[in-house]
Amino acid sequence: MAKGLETHRERQKKLSLLGKDLTRRSRAKCELCTTSGVALSIYEVPVAPKDPDLAHVIHVCDACSSQLDKPKSIQSSHWRVLSETVWSEVPAAQVLSVRILKHLAKTEGWAQEILESAYLDEDLTTWIEEATIA
Numbered sequence: 001m002a003k004g005l006e007t008h009r010e011r012q013k014k015l016s017l018l019g020k021d022l023t024r025r026s027r028a029k030c031e032l033c034t035t036s037g038v039a040l041s042i043y044e045v046p047v048a049p050k051d052p053d054l055a056h057v058i059h060v061c062d063a064c065s066s067q068l069d070k071p072k073s074i075q076s077s078h079w080r081v082l083s084e085t086v087w088s089e090v091p092a093a094q095v096l097s098v099r100i101l102k103h104l105a106k107t108e109g110w111a112q113e114i115l116e117s118a119y120l121d122e123d124l125t126t127w128i129e130e131a132t133i134a
C-alpha cells in the first residue's frame with residue numbers, strides 16, 4: 001500500500017476521534033450556518049497541523065461543506081448568516097467565515113460591510129491569511 005494512503009487513513013482516524021468533542025462544542029449544529037437536525041461532518045480549516053486537533057476543525061453541514069469543496073458553486077444567499085458566525089466563540093469558525101466573506105466581498109457589498117465591522121485578534125488574522133477559499 002502506498003505510504004501516502006496509509007498516512008491519509010491514519011489522519012482520518014485521528015480526525016474521527018475528535019467527533020465526540022466536536023459534537024459537544026457545536027451542540028450538533030453546523031458551526032458555520034447554525035443549521036441543526038442535519039448530518040454534520042468534520043472540516044479542517046487550513047492550514048491545519050500535521051496532527052489533527054480540535055482547534056483546527058469545525059462541524060459543518062453538507063450544504064456548507066459542498067460549497068467549500070467547490071468554490072464555484074458558492075451561493076452568496078447561503079452565507080448571510082456569517083454576519084453572526086464571524087463573532088463565533090470558535091476561532092476556526094471565525095477564520096473560515098472571514099475567508100468566505102473575503103471571497104464573497106469580490107462581488108457582494110454586504111460581505112464587505114461585515115468584514116469592515118468584524119474585530120479579529122492578531123493571531124487569527126495571521127491564520128486567515130495562510131489560505132483562501134478559491
Ligand SMILES: [Zn+2]
Pocket residue numbers: 030031032033034035060061062063064065
Ligand atoms: Zn452549514
